[in-house]
Ligand SMILES: NC(=O)C1=CN([C@@H]2O[C@H](COP(=O)(O)OP(=O)(O)OC[C@H]3O[C@@H](n4cnc5c(N)ncnc54)[C@H](OP(=O)(O)O)[C@@H]3O)[C@@H](O)[C@H]2O)C=CC1
């Protein structure tokens with residue numbers, strides 16, 4: 001490569017894709033067509049980088065010399081503080097010719113210009129490779145060592161260059177208009193005697209949508225849940241390490257309150273919950289209003305969030321897209337985490353525990369003049385109750401999901417949590433109120449077995465990944481094979497995560513099937529959930545694949561080669 005800036009064999013600093021972190025890499029070659037350098041990181045990860053993502057390596061000698069001269073000019077106080085905190089970044093000397101990106105020796109500082117602290121940085125980055133991939137414990141570090149190393153993993157600042165999902169601004173705008181319209185369609189359609197596709201509902205007069213009492217109930221419900229969430233009862237759990245270098249704590253007390261609510265509902269049965277069924281449209285529009293106000297609040301406050309507090313995917317600078325996707329990663333009012341609260345409490349608990357689904361069962365009894373809910377209704381209620389109780393029981397596991405780790409909190413999740421989940425995930429129960437579907441015992445048994453199989457796969461796979469991410473050295477996981485990655489984190493390649501790349505989605509989809517089956521095959525409407533869910537999870541899977549490809553580079557490719565299927569073994 002004669003006329004090139006970097007030659008094969010050169011040791012340089014290469015930017016880690018999607019981040020502002022630079023690590024030592026060796027140049028392997030250059031592709032004139034794509035104008036990309038192939039480089040290899042110290043752990044063996046090979047990536048292709050643009051020239052602007054590469055810079056000259058600052059050697060330990062140069063570094064030491066500069067550090068010495070710099071530290072000589074520093075106040076003793078500053079020197080002391082540096083040696084006490086090895087994870088701190090160092091300021092770039094003005095004479096240094098490297099780009100103003102970040103090369104980190106520890107936690108990233110979004111707005112700081114820092115320089116290569118190569119000795120320390122490389123020491124941390126120089127991962128011990130496994131003798132073989134299957135030798136899981138040989139190369140795994142102690143948890144505290146792992147924690148330290150993983151501090152180098154998260155990208156420094158929310159890059160505006162992160163690829164846009166959903167078709168960017170236009171796609172986000174279309175979705176923002178389409179999603180509420182779709183909810184409205186479902187809510188109106190399910191009340192039709194014949195909810196088939198050839199019999200579309202007519203739009204009711206505008207004043208039907210507005211009911212101050214319904215708005216009052218929605219606000220009271222949310223504030224009641226917020227009050228329960230803030231009481232100092234229950235466990236405090238730690239979230240994952242953030243790019244800002246912080247770890248947030250969450251009060252994971254959902255199950256305590258779910259039990260309290262269920263007991264309270266069983267004891268106090270005087271309330272006429274059928275109000276929920278008869279005012280479903282008004283409750284939906286009231287919740288939509290609340291989610292809209294919340295989204296505006298979230299967008300406005302995100303303007304004062306630091307770069308390292310913004311989601312990588314929601315900080316594009318495109319107003320509509322960022323409003324939809326969510327700009328701030330973990331918006332909090334003091335210790336009150338808005339995203340965690342909205343995702344786990346008002347909508348989720350409202351969905352099943354003592355409100356919407358139960359209200360549908362009561363409405364069915366009233367409308368069909370039954371002494372007890374039908375078997376189909378009982379199945380749907382019990383299945384979804386299991387799902388929500390499980391979610392709250394394992395609340396801590398949500399801290400390692402995409403929503404909590406990667407997605408900002410904006411319209412998508414605010415609307416999803418407060419409108420989409422409570423008012424569309426209840427569609428099967430809503431449908432059964434006026435469209436009975438008697439079940440024979442063998443069919444009922446088959447559906448129960450299907451649900452249990454789905455639940456088993458869902459729970460086991462989610463718990464396996466959560467346990468591994470929390471403590472990779474957990475002795476209960478010692479039998480699992482892993483692939484090391486340049487970030488210091490490993491990827492599970494056997495167990496559930498060796499079957500397909502998203503075994504948890506597989507379990508979730510099987511459960512979704514079991515939720516629709518009790519409604520029979522007379523209409524497509526109650527099957528909407530599984531169709532939507534399939535689209536959501538396939539899209540989510542590809543978003544995650546792209547994000548992991550950016551995070552883990554060739555280690556991810558290796559994982560994909562080993563575990564070939566994404567969600568359904570042998571099919572997809
Ligand atoms: N009912 C509903 O409407 C919905 C339910 N869900 C459910 O929520 C749950 C969470 O889903 P979601 O947040 O989308 O995704 P996951 O819980 O699957 O999280 C994906 C992350 O897991 C890590 N990961 C991926 N592969 C591996 C591996 N081989 N070894 C170790 N870690 C790995 C990666 O993060 P990293 O490496 O950074 O840790 C990746 O970004 C699922 O069960 C899903 O079915 C999701 C959406 C909607």
Ligand SMILES: CC(C)=CCC[C@@H](C)[C@H]1CC=C2C3=C(CC[C@@]21C)[C@@]1(C)CC[C@H](O)C(C)(C)[C@@H]1CC3
Nearest residue numbers: 179343387390391398403412413415416417420421
């Ligand atoms: C179309 C649209 C607006 C999509 C928004 C998607 C949200 C509805 C979902 C994104 C991820 C979710 C999760 C759950 C509910 C649905 C949303 C918010 C979840 C809380 C359900 C209960 C599970 O046990 C779970 C905790 C694993 C799950 C987490 C993801």
